[in-house]
Amino acid sequence: MGMSTTAFCQKSDYPIQPVAFTHVHLTDNFWEPKIEVNANVTIPFVLQKIRETGRINNFLRAAKKIPGDSLTQFPFDDTDLYKWIEGASYGLQVKKNPVLERQLDTLVGIIAAAQEPDGYLYTFRSVNAKHPHEWIGNKRWIKDSVLSHELYNAGHLYEAASAHFIATGKRSLLNIALKNADLLVKDFGPGKLQIYPGHQIVEIGLVKLYRITHNKKYLDLAKFFLDVRGPGGEAYNQADKKVIDQHAAEGHAVRAAYMYTGIADVAALTGNKDYLKAIDDIWNDVTDKKLYITGGIGATGNGEAFGEAYDLPNMSAYAETCASIANVYWNLRMFLLHGDAKYIDVLERTLYNGLLSGVSLSGTKFFYPNPLASMGQHQRSEWFSCACCISNITRFLPSVPGYVYAQNGNHLFVNLFMSNTMDLKLTSTNVSLTQQTGYPWSGNVSLTVNPAAAASFALHIRIPGWSINQPIPGNLYYSMAADKVNIPISVNGKSISYKMENGYAVISRVWKKGDKVTVDFPMPVQKIFANKNIGADAGRFALQKGPLVYCLEGFDQADSAVQSIVVNKDAAITETFNDRKLNGIEELTAAGVSAARVSNSDELIKTSVVAKAIPYYAWNNRGSNEMEVWIPYEASAAHPRPAATIASKSKVSSSVKSRLMLKALNDQYGVQNSNDKSGNFLHWWPKKNTTEFVQYDFDTAYTISSSQVYWLDDGPWGGCRIPASWKLYYKKDGAWVPVKNTTEYEIAKDKYCTVQFEPVTTTALKIEVQLPVDNATGIHEWIVK
Numbered sequence: 001m002g003m004s005t006t007a008f009c010q011k012s013d014y015p016i017q018p019v020a021f022t023h024v025h026l027t028d029n030f031w032e033p034k035i036e037v038n039a040n041v042t043i044p045f046v047l048q049k050i051r052e053t054g055r056i057n058n059f060l061r062a063a064k065k066i067p068g069d070s071l072t073q074f075p076f077d078d079t080d081l082y083k084w085i086e087g088a089s090y091g092l093q094v095k096k097n098p099v100l101e102r103q104l105d106t107l108v109g110i111i112a113a114a115q116e117p118d119g120y121l122y123t124f125r126s127v128n129a130k131h132p133h134e135w136i137g138n139k140r141w142i143k144d145s146v147l148s149h150e151l152y153n154a155g156h157l158y159e160a161a162s163a164h165f166i167a168t169g170k171r172s173l174l175n176i177a178l179k180n181a182d183l184l185v186k187d188f189g190p191g192k193l194q195i196y197p198g199h200q201i202v203e204i205g206l207v208k209l210y211r212i213t214h215n216k217k218y219l220d221l222a223k224f225f226l227d228v229r230g231p232g233g234e235a236y237n238q239a240d241k242k243v244i245d246q247h248a249a250e251g252h253a254v255r256a257a258y259m260y261t262g263i264a265d266v267a268a269l270t271g272n273k274d275y276l277k278a279i280d281d282i283w284n285d286v287t288d289k290k291l292y293i294t295g296g297i298g299a300t301g302n303g304e305a306f307g308e309a310y311d312l313p314n315m316s317a318y319a320e321t322c323a324s325i326a327n328v329y330w331n332l333r334m335f336l337l338h339g340d341a342k343y344i345d346v347l348e349r350t351l352y353n354g355l356l357s358g359v360s361l362s363g364t365k366f367f368y369p370n371p372l373a374s375m376g377q378h379q380r381s382e383w384f385s386c387a388c389c390i391s392n393i394t395r396f397l398p399s400v401p402g403y404v405y406a407q408n409g410n411h412l413f414v415n416l417f418m419s420n421t422m423d424l425k426l427t428s429t430n431v432s433l434t435q436q437t438g439y440p441w442s443g444n445v446s447l448t449v450n451p452a453a454a455a456s457f458a459l460h461i462r463i464p465g466w467s468i469n470q471p472i473p474g475n476l477y478y479s480m481a482a483d484k485v486n487i488p489i490s491v492n493g494k495s496i497s498y499k500m501e502n503g504y505a506v507i508s509r510v511w512k513k514g515d516k517v518t519v520d521f522p523m524p525v526q527k528i529f530a531n532k533n534i535g536a537d538a539g540r541f542a543l544q545k546g547p548l549v550y551c552l553e554g555f556d557q558a559d560s561a562v563q564s565i566v567v568n569k570d571a572a573i574t575e576t577f578n579d580r581k582l583n584g585i586e587e588l589t590a591a592g593v594s595a596a597r598v599s600n601s602d603e604l605i606k607t608s609v610v611a612k613a614i615p616y617y618a619w620n621n622r623g624s625n626e627m628e629v630w631i632p633y634e635a636s637a638a639h640p641r642p643a644a645t646i647a648s649k650s651k652v653s654s655s656v657k658s659r660l661m662l663k664a665l666n667d668q669y670g671v672q673n674s675n676d677k678s679g680n681f682l683h684w685w686p687k688k689n690t691t692e693f694v695q696y697d698f699d700t701a702y703t704i705s706s707s708q709v710y711w712l713d714d715g716p717w718g719g720c721r722i723p724a725s726w727k728l729y730y731k732k733d734g735a736w737v738p739v740k741n742t743t744e745y746e747i748a749k750d751k752y753c754t755v756q757f758e759p760v761t762t763t764a765l766k767i768e769v770q771l772p773v774d775n776a777t778g779i780h781e782w783i784v785k
């Protein structure tokens with residue numbers, strides 16, 4: 001029941017329109033199997049999780065169909081069901097599935113029953129719990145700018161309803177959404193409530209309702225929700241300035257990128273030039289200063305936010321899966337506005353790397369942050385209590401074919417490369433097109449053009465930045481090979497000359513049935529270097545082949561160690577396709593050196609190793625292990641394998657329960673300063689003014705007489721400072737006894753703080769830490785001698 005793309009074209013809209021994924025049928029060996037896994041495994045799996053975690057019960061309780069007032073953890077948990085419906089609906093557009101369609105009918109019925117008579121739909125209020133969630137105001141909407149997420153839920157409802165309507169032709173969910181949107185139109189606007197959405201997305205959702213209904217009130221409300229932001233709010237959710245006065249990316253990355261997407265939509269539909277200027281500037285800010293090589297955005301977990309310019313730590317990289325999805329949404333819109341291939345370069349990089357890493361090959365395990373280095377502390381999970389990334393990737397994957405082509409009248413854009421067949425109505429003729437390619441493993445692409453009748457139109461074939469040694473628009477990253485590359489294109493076996501326009505090879509001609517275009521993108525392995533302002537990547541390079549960024553993972557190295565490996569800048573790289581590993585990947589190998597420390601000496605033992613790299617998206621599918629994207633070529637950038645120490649052989653415990661953080665204390669990963677977040681660390685944020693502890697249980701009794709702690713202090717912006725005080729206790733006959741210190745307990749930033757004490761022989765040592773009155777504290781490393 002799919003509608004043609006042209007049904008959505010408004011009088012004023014994006015000059016370029018994407019070719020809907022219902023018109024693109026994948027036949028490739030890379031994406032098609034992933035979309036199959038999503039349909040056959042992830043969609044049923046995630047629905048099961050949504051059900052067993054009580055998210056459907058939220059709706060049933062709101063509808064008074066089951067008793068009780070207990071709810072799940074977060075007021076935005078309703079959105080997981082909405083996003084699931086969106087993904088399931090996309091699936092239905094490609095393949096009939098009566099069982100799934102019945103499930104959808106049942107769930108839509110439950111949602112309808114939970115909607116209040118005037119259209120309000122928000123289970124956390126309708127359930128009317130005896131103890132309301134603290135994020136909810138005592139009246140509708142009043143806390144939305146802060147935490148209630150009422151409008152966030154609405155936005156995801158509208159997206160789900162649009163997808164469901166287009167997929168099934170049924171108005172059941174659409175009517176629920178429209179009734180809710182009409183309530184918003186009644187409650188918000190000039191002369192009514194002037195509240196901005198705390199977590200953006202309702203703007204995108206309203207535009208989708210506008211495209212379906214052509215009712216301008218939904219577009220006007222989307223614009224109102226943008227214009228009512230700022231000044232005077234918080235940068236955290238982009239409300240410190242009017243949106244038209246925002247020219248740099250700041251705050252929570254998912255909220256930001258959803259907002260930029262919404263701004264692009266409204267700009268396209270209204271022609272608002274101030275909006276365009278704002279998102280053009282913000283886009284430059286991101287690509288010039290705040291984008292990971294994997295396409296991830298939002299460097300810091302502190303507020304799930306964009307960091308400062310060039311602050312792109314690898315091990316603590318947040319790069320949330322949702323932010324990658326939002327980055328793809330935003331870059332598609334930027335392309336539709338401007339027609340420039342550079343936006344698709346960013347989109348493709350994100351899609352193949354920082355987004356795809358968000359889901360396991362099995363389709364049942366997920367990443368929330370997508371770090372670029374690990375000591376083995378990171379692990380995929382089947383579920384998170386905040387499940388945004390899981391439901392987001394579930395809904396996103398089936399839509400991938402919709403990113404391959406786009407159209408403007410008689411201009412057909414080929415943006416992504418994956419084998420498929422496509423049909424489309426151009427101004428001059430109907431055309432079907434067959435794309436065949438070995439992408440992403442090889443760069444040969446052939447396009448067979450079949451117009452209904454011979455007709456003139458222009459084919460715009462994207463020349464990916466990576467194929468001409470321009471990994472990313474701007475100068476954040478650069479390729480070692482700087483030579484100009486000429487991409488050969490031939491038509492019907494004859495090499496042609498073509499003109500380049502906005503990053504596209506443009507071939508205008510009269511096309512006949514069976515005309516065949518072949519493009520051969522050279523796909524050598526590239527060594528990518530980072531702008532010198534990115535401290536975290538100094539002395540390192542990343543391996544890339546075609547659109548794929550690579551990483552070293554412990555499983556593929558002889559001794560599982562990754563952080564200790566150094567590979568020469570000029571090292572030759574060998575490529576081997578291994579169809580039995582990780583569902584079939586190309587592996588890269590290079591000769592390198594691994595360094596290890598020895599006990600009680602500065603000497604390093606160096607051994608020759610074969611460093612093996614796998615595509616980044618495929619990491620952490622064999623369990624947890626060391627990993628890194630940025631490979632040191634300078635020995636000083638590597639972390640030699642530590643020698644065994646009393647600390648490294650200890651069992652760590654703490655008043656913080658995070659397995660990830662416990663590993664930090666004795667990992668001997670070098671620290672530059674107290675605010676160095678390039679490695680792993682332990683912290684007690686957001687606690688303050690409490691007494692906490694860390695503890696080592698030794699593998700045997702040792703006689704010890706000194707200890708050193710490197711404190712975390714991320715002031716002035718972060719919430720951790722050096723502690724108010726600390727004190728050591730050792731275990732004696734099962735009880736904790738303070739050591740008799742012979743020096744003061746040092747408390748300072750940017751150094752190891754030492755305490756000496758009268759020797760004790762013991763099997764366990766504990767630090768008691770008093771947090772500062774107004775802050776938390778944290779520890780990078782704890783040494784015992």
Ligand SMILES: [Zn+2]
Pocket residue numbers: 320321322323368387388389390392
């Ligand atoms: Zn998320």
